Amino acid sequence: QVQLVQSGAEVKKPGASVKISCKASGYTFTTYKIHWVRQAPGQGLEWMGWIDAGDGNTKYSQKLQGRVTFTNDTTARAAYMELSSLRSEDTAVYYCVRDESDWGQGTLVTVSS
Amino acid sequence: EIVMTQSPATLSVSPGERATLSCRASQSVSNNLVWYQQKPGQAPRLLIYGASTRATGSPARFSGSGSGTEFTLTISSLQSEDFAVYYCQQYNDWPRTFGQGTKVEIK
Secondary structure (H helix, E strand, O other), rough: EEEEOOOOOOOOOOOOOOEEEEEEEOOOOHOOOEEEEEEEEEEEEEEEEEOOOOOOOOEEEEOOOOOEEEEEOOOOOOOEEEOOOHHHHHHHHEEEOOOOOOOOOOOOEEOOO | OOEEEOOOOEEEEOOOEEEEEEEEEEOOOOEEEEEEEOOOOOOOEEEOOOOOEOOOOOOEEEEEEEEEEEEEEOOOOOOHHHEEEEEEOOOOOOOEEEOOOEEEEEE
16 A cells, blocks of 8 residues: 655754655655645645656745755655755644645654754 | 635534535636545545545545535534544645635534
8 A cells, every 4th residue: 555654753943954754655656746745733734845756846835945845766765855944933744745645644843942 | 826715614513414514716726626634643634536536445425526616525424533624625726725624523
């Protein structure tokens, strides 16, 4: 079955960067996009963008453009999300999602001084 | 960007009753809409895609309808495990956008 397994929780200081991994199994990795979605505590869902796991093309939300970078490693069947210049409002659970269908378990990122 | 508006924000329903959740798009999204269910501490789970097609493993009591700008998720007879937050999301255009969610709680 399809599984997306994300890396563990992170605590970062304001201004730092964080990189989260999402390891995929159970399907042909290169034939789907991986989307990234975040959810601040007690809030709704915010789409951050996607990476095409086949050709590496990316699309970023305008709000995060310039601070977020998606990459992938087809050999490792993994996608990565890096967010820089962290601020307190970036505290959230970050999810990777395979094309609106399968979700990772989420990674909590806490930004605090 | 397309704004998705869900109503009501909270729906109080007794087990066994029918629940009807609404989602409206600020412009047409055709039938490119999904519904997710999210329980506390869990990732969202896909229930419906293409506005009306049940995802694998989604119980038959969940049904979706609508196209264009108006969509509905119906839970025919609420079970205890259905009390959760439900989100709609359009995938017709960039950026993808979500509704703010409807919380279905026990009456």
